Structures are given as C-alpha cells and as structure tokens.
Amino acid sequence: MLRLAVIGAGRIGQVHARTISDHPGAQLVAIADPVPGAAAAVADAFGARAAERVADVYHDDAVDAVVICSPTPCHVDQIIASVAAGKAVLTEKPVDLSVARVDECLAAIAGSEHRVMVGFNRRFDPGVRELKARVDAGEVGELRQVTIVSRDPAAAPAPYLVSSGGIFKDMTIHDFDMARFLLGDIVEVSATGHAFIDDIRGIGDIDTCSVTLSSASGATATILNSRVCAAGYDQRIEVFGPKGALETTNLRSTGVRFSGASGTETAGSYLPFFLERYAAAYSAELDHFITSVEAGTAPSPSVLDGRAALVIAEAAGQSLSSRQMVPLA
Numbered sequence: 309m310l311r312l313a314v315i316g317a318g319r320i321g322q323v324h325a326r327t328i329s330d331h332p333g334a335q336l337v338a339i340a341d342p343v344p345g346a347a348a349a350v351a352d353a354f355g356a357r358a359a360e361r362v363a364d365v366y367h368d369d370a371v372d373a374v375v376i377c378s379p380t381p382c383h384v385d386q387i388i389a390s391v392a393a394g395k396a397v398l399t400e401k402p403v404d405l406s407v408a409r410v411d412e413c414l415a416a417i418a419g420s421e422h423r424v425m426v427g428f429n430r431r432f433d434p435g436v437r438e439l440k441a442r443v444d445a446g447e448v449g450e451l452r453q454v455t456i457v458s459r460d461p462a463a464a465p466a467p468y469l470v471s472s473g474g475i476f477k478d479m480t481i482h483d484f485d486m487a488r489f490l491l492g493d494i495v496e497v498s499a500t501g502h503a504f505i506d507d508i509r510g511i512g513d514i515d516t517c518s519v520t521l522s523s524a525s526g527a528t529a530t531i532l533n534s535r536v537c538a539a540g541y542d543q544r545i546e547v548f549g550p551k552g553a554l555e556t557t558n559l560r561s562t563g564v565r566f567s568g569a570s571g572t573e574t575a576g577s578y579l580p581f582f583l584e585r586y587a588a589a590y591s592a593e594l595d596h597f598i599t600s601v602e603a604g605t606a607p608s609p610s611v612l613d614g615r616a617a618l619v620i621a622e623a624a625g626q627s628l629s630s631r632q633m634v635p636l637a
C-alpha cells in the first residue's frame with residue numbers, strides 16, 4: 309500500500325485525491341494547501357489529514373510519495389524538497405515555465421530522477437494506448453501525419469491563466485508530449501495563433517492556435533487548440549500512414565445513436581472536461597506510478613520528457629512572435 313499526500317487542493321488536486329482514494333493499492337494520507345481552509349475542505353471528503361504548511365508532508369514518515377498539484381511556478385521547489393526528504397513524486401505538468409529552471413531541478417535531483425514522474429495523463433488514456441499499440445504493430449505503416457485536436461469547453465479562471473505560462477506551456481504542452489509519444493524527437497516548430505477573447509488578449513496570451521511539428525523521421529504533427537469550444541471538451545487524435553489511418557474519437561455520455569426521418573444523431577454531448585474525459589487515464593497513470601515506485605523502476609513520462617515538451621513550447625512561443633519556423637537543437 310503506497311501512502312500518498314496531495315500538494316494543492318484545487319481542480320486537479322481534487323481529481324488526484326479521488327483517484328488515490330479509489331485505488332486499492334493507495335492510501336490518501338494528507339492534503340496540503342497554504343490557502344486557509346482549502347485543504348480541509350478536500351481532506352474531510354476523503355478522510356485524509358489537512359495541512360496548511362506544505363513542508364509538513366515532506367517530513368511526515370507516514371507519507372511515501374507526493375502528488376504535486378500546486379500552481380506551476382511552485383512545482384520545481386516542491387519536487388526538490390520532496391525528493392530531498394526521500395519521497396517519490398508524481399508532479400503535474402508542466403514541470404516549470406522555463407527550461408533553465410527544469411535543468412536546475414534535474415541537477416538538484418541527480419541520481420534520484422527515477423523517483424519522479426510527470427503527469428502527462430493523456431498517454432494513459434485507453435483510446436490513446438490502443439492507438440499507440442496498433443501504430444507500433446504497424447497497422448498504418450510508417451507514420452506520416454499526426455493530427456491532434458484539443459479544445460477546452462471554456463477558459464480557466466483568470467487567476468489560473470495569469471500564472472499558467474500561456475497557452476503553449478499550459479495547454480498545448482499535453483499535445484507536444486503526445487506528438488513526441490507518437491513520433492519521437494521533434495526537430496522543427498512552427499506556430500500561429502490569435503486572441504479572440506478580450507480577457508485573454510488582456511493578459512497578453514492567445515486562446516486559439518495551430519502548431520506544426522516536424523519529426524526527425526520527416527513525419528509531421530499538426531496541433532489545433534482552442535480555450536473555448538461550444539461542443540464541449542473536444543479531444544481527438546488521428547494518425548495516418550501508407551496503410552491507413554487510426555483515430556480516437558470524443559467520448560460521450562451515451563454511445564447510442566438515434567436514427568429517424570429527420571436524420572441520425574448521437575444524443576449525448578462530449579464528456580464535460582478533463583476530470584470526466586480522462587478519469588480512466590488518471591487512474592492508469594497513478595497505477596503506473598505506484599507500480600514503478602514499489603518496483604524501484606523509473607516511471608514514464610520522466611522529468612526529461614517534461615523538459616522536452618517545454619523545449620517545444622518555448623520554440624512555439626518564439627515562432628509565434630517571429631513568424632518563423634524554429635529549428636530545435
């Protein structure tokens with residue numbers, strides 16, 4: 309039984325608290341959040357201990373591992389402190405907002421990198437796993453094109469967006485990791501985008517983007533993101549090769565399709581947002597983390613995977629401002 313603490317009791321902290329509580333091999337020991345009352349509200353619901361001092365969980369012998377769900381700028385300090393205290397770590401994405409800071413993190417945890425996993429949960433989605441297995445089995449032949457559509461139903465709250473690091477580091481980062489997961493190393497990045505939403509333009513960010521990545525093999529990934537989508541949480545991937553294509557489709561509240569004189573339709577809308585759409589992925593991600601910690605093996609994705617996705621995000625930002633394709637070293 310792995311004994312875990314969650315750091316940060318916000319949107320994703322609550323998802324992980326529930327996932328840990330539901331896992332037969334995990335025990336949720338504590339939830340830490342410096343905002344008065346925030347940890348208690350979640351801890352009470354799951355029978356865990358609440359802490360308003362995050363440092364309390366580093367020094368708690370009843371905690372084997374921590375799940376870091378704090379705002380992104382806090383991650384690196386909390387990874388370093390947790391590893392120094394002997395805890396295994398599952399940290400939310402992105403590792404940080406700067407590649408230089410991730411390098412400082414890697415230097416600080418040198419020798420213990422295998423104790424840290426990064427929460428690119430979409431790699432664990434059952435549809436993605438099946439698609440990847442079928443690609444690896446050669447069903448579509450050599451990959452030539454990957455298309456990733458990822459649109460949120462509505463923009464996150466303004467205070468979150470301000471500290472998020474912008475669309476590429478906060479949102480598209482999932483898709484950069486997915487492109488690497490499917491295509492391997494990325495060598496060129498080209499990005500365009502626009503702010504259609506006044507509040508997002510007001511914080512100097514964009515809400516809609518198209519990014520093209522070229523891989524070392526010559527295959528490309530095209531990523532389409534929007535912070536808003538009238539149809540709901542739109543999550544689709546298509547891979548294409550000489551022998552055909554495979555695609556993951558949106559999950560809905562029902563798979564039953566109505567057919568009548570007026571037409572044919574599936575009544576259910578897309579599942580509302582990440583907690584519903586990726587519930588199985590968060591569970592499989594936790595399962596992999598627990599298995600790795602207990603076996604003493606390195607979990608994947610690693611901090612180096614987190615770094616590689618952030619390198620692409622920084623290049624996308626450069627491409628957007630320079631209107632040039634950016635080669636990666």
Ligand SMILES: NC(=O)c1ccc[n+]([C@@H]2O[C@H](COP(=O)([O-])OP(=O)(O)OC[C@H]3O[C@@H](n4cnc5c(N)ncnc54)[C@H](O)[C@@H]3O)[C@@H](O)[C@H]2O)c1
Pocket residue numbers: 315316317318319320321340341342343346362377378379380382400401402427428429468478582
């Ligand atoms: N993998 C995913 O699907 C996914 C989804 C959402 C968010 N995220 C990531 O999770 C992180 C948190 O996002 P969120 O949407 O839950 O944000 P949020 O704003 O809803 O929650 C953040 C929580 O952290 C607390 N907090 C503030 N400072 C802290 C500190 N120093 N130490 C510990 N806790 C602190 C806040 O009080 C708040 O409760 C971000 O890095 C984000 O990129 C990942």
